Amino acid sequence: MLAIPVGLLSGGVIIAFRMLVESSQGMLLPEDNIENYEGLAVGLRLLLPVAGGLAIGLIWQFLQQETREIGIVHVMERLAYHQGRLPFRNAVAQFFGAALSIISGHSVGREGPSVHLGATSGSQLGQWLRLPNNSLRTLVACGIAAAIAASFNTPLAGVIFSMEVVMMEYSVVSFAPVILSAVAATTLTRLVFGSDLVFSIPAMQLGSLLELPYVFIMGVTLGCIAALFIHLLQRSTTLSKGWPIWIRCTLGGSIVGLIGIAVPEVMGIGYDTVNQALLGQLTLSVLLVITAAKIVASALGLGLGLPGGLIGPTMVIGALAGGATGIMADIWLPGEMASPAFYALIGMCTMMGATLQAPLAALTAMLELTANPHIILPGMLALIAGVLVSREIFGKESVYLVLMKARGLDYRDTPLTQALRRIGVASVMERRYESLPEVIDRERVLKALASEPRWILITRDRQPLAIMPAADLARQVQEYPEKEECSLTDIPAERKDVAAVDFQATLQEALSILDNNDAEALYVTRHTIPGISRVYGILTREDIDRSYRVN
Known part of the structure; x- marks a missing residue:
């Protein structure tokens, strides 16, 4: 029964995190629009992320090295090497550091920090109750599921994400408490923010089965983009490893700011841009430019140490790239075709699945976001194509395992373990x-x-x-x-x-x-x-x- 308190605690923390970020953005950005970084003056588009990066870097410089370890990679490391005992001070650093990074317009997401905060909520409750370490791991899984469920308003996707991406195991015994926790967090979040989904999803379906080969090609393309994103993130993390943290964060903010001068859509999480792509409001050239800019800004910013998540940026990149392929299909291919929004949605989840090597979590999220069974068949095809291309052709594991190995760590996950x-x-x-x-x-x-x-x-x-x-x-x-x-x-x-x-x-x-x-x-x-x-x-x-x- 501890799953319910963990879900409520995690949901409460995520609500507080979102309120801090969104209220600050509402006061800072024009028209009280929490994602309207495009409405900022050109100078502010550069100044805001640079100042945010410098502030984070200076704060991080005065923190101990172990306190600066945050995010999903930190959660996985504590599960692998410290039996799921997550320190409270790291969660505090994550809470305020990620909030400052998102408010500053850095090209990062809120889901990674939410996972850390949810996992710590479960871990801290278990440590306070002096539970055995195997029970502690279950509460961490509950907190992770609650965090994802509260962030996207998708309880089932939260459960699958927890088991597939972070815990990397499926246990019948663990499923019941994890489900309870996700339900509790989602219920609490809906009481505060309502039941609306994160994205505006129009009605859509596949035009004809003749589109499936093109869907497969799109999946292959997004698998290549996912591999590129992971490679850039890995290289920037490795090359900047020995640099002073304040220089790394300031440089990361500067990169985002410089790109944001020309392409302001890269600033912030970017869900407003995803909604525009889903509603068919962006042209082909705009989609391609924002996709390329978002890849560079997110991969380099995160690799240099900005304290945000990467799930949001990967979904934005996938939606934009998918929307672009949908427009190309509409131009080049004969006959009745699905709308570009259909391809944008499949692209969003394919990019997520290929980057995280988590096809089931991505497919579940796609189904919950649309409540549309017609999306399953083409979605499965694109997802598997993207996952296999990234893993088998480019040799890329889950981005979190890649980042763990870049830090000299490994996630021991054999069946015996x-x-x-x-x-x-x-x-x-x-x-x-x-x-x-x-x-x-x-x-x-x-x-x-x-x-x-x-x-x-x-x-x-x-x-x-x-x-x-x-x-x-x-x-x-x-x-x-x-x-x-x-x-x-x-x-x-x-x-x-x-x-x-x-x-x-x-x-x-x-x-x-x-x-x-x-x-x-x-x-x-x-x-x-x-x-x-x-x-x-x-x-x-x-x-x-x-x-x-x-x-």
């Missing part, structure tokens, strides 16, 4: 054990064996040293009844070296500790009060292997 991190050590450990000192008298041994333990935890100076089967100690007592004292490290027994593992850890963490410490078993410990810990059980490699095979 997925299975192990879903199980907590507390559910597998052997609780039947007795802790005894290395040298012990016969009376105390008999008293310990009376409780029929499976393991004996041997301690030296109250520190765990090794474990041995209780059966070996019982045999020693029976064979040598005359001995009043014995050393547990000297009697014949199958002893195993031990290391400590936290009570909240997953089996993935337990296995990693075993490997890193060359240990054969773990004693499960938990801090009851500061400075004092208690051992709750014993975990061996055999226990882990048996649990994995059962599950």
Whole structure:
């Protein structure tokens, strides 16, 4: 039932984030239009993003390096290396940094920051309740789904995005809480902003099946554009890695500002431009120019460290490129053709799917945004074409995995890893054990064996040293009844070296500790009060292997 509080908490944070951004844009931009960067004077189009980049850079310069780690890549890194424990201070930096970047007109999106904020909401609640790490991961997934659902007003797409893009696993056990969280967040968001979708979607359908080859070609084209976008983002991230952060952010803002002088549509998220493309209000030449400008402004700005998201820009790029191909089809191909808006919508989701390598999340978003089943068939064709071209021909993984590797990180996601991190050590450990000192008298041994333990935890100076089967100690007592004292490290027994593992850890963490410490078993410990810990059980490699095979 924690899924509902996580959904409400995440939805509340996203609402606050949107209100901060949109109210600031309403006061700053002409005609109280929150995306009317085109209405700014030419000088302001340059000054605003440069000043915003400089301000962000100076703030970032005074923050610690680990606090500057934000966005979806940060969430994935914390899931892979820190069991989903997301720090609160990074979320605060993300909240205000992304808000300032979007308000300044940088070519970034709000969905990436929203995912970070939603994930942190779930993680912080789980940490406060001291939940085991496998439960913590589930709450992070709930927060991610709630964030996407609240951002797009698409609860199902939020669920699929969480499982496919960030968690990279599908678990029946996890689906129920993630769905609940997405529903709770969407309900709260609709109470505040209404039930209108982000985009104005006109009625549309495929003109005829003869269009499908052209739809396939459009998918291939967008796969190439997605690969180009990922490449530019990766190269700008790698090349600027060692630069001072204030220089990087100022340069990123300057690039956006310079492009914005000639093509102001690149400034901001760009959803107003998407709506124009969907309504057929932009000419072919305008669509092509804005597409090229948006690719450069977004890829370089984000690569240089501006604290925004990339989902919004990829959808804008896809919509504009798709709208352009629709106009070309209308000009060049004979017969009845679908409207350019139809191609714009398919292009939007194809670009998203190819960039994130998440076709199911993109297809679900497309269906929820249109409520139109006629879009599924051509959408599936274009999506798969784009995803395969980007991955198989250009060798591009999900943009988030590419950015993780650019930072020297990797997302460990084998089937074994997925299975192990879903199980907590507390559910597998052997609780039947007795802790005894290395040298012990016969009376105390008999008293310990009376409780029929499976393991004996041997301690030296109250520190765990090794474990041995209780059966070996019982045999020693029976064979040598005359001995009043014995050393547990000297009697014949199958002893195993031990290391400590936290009570909240997953089996993935337990296995990693075993490997890193060359240990054969773990004693499960938990801090009851500061400075004092208690051992709750014993975990061996055999226990882990048996649990994995059962599950």
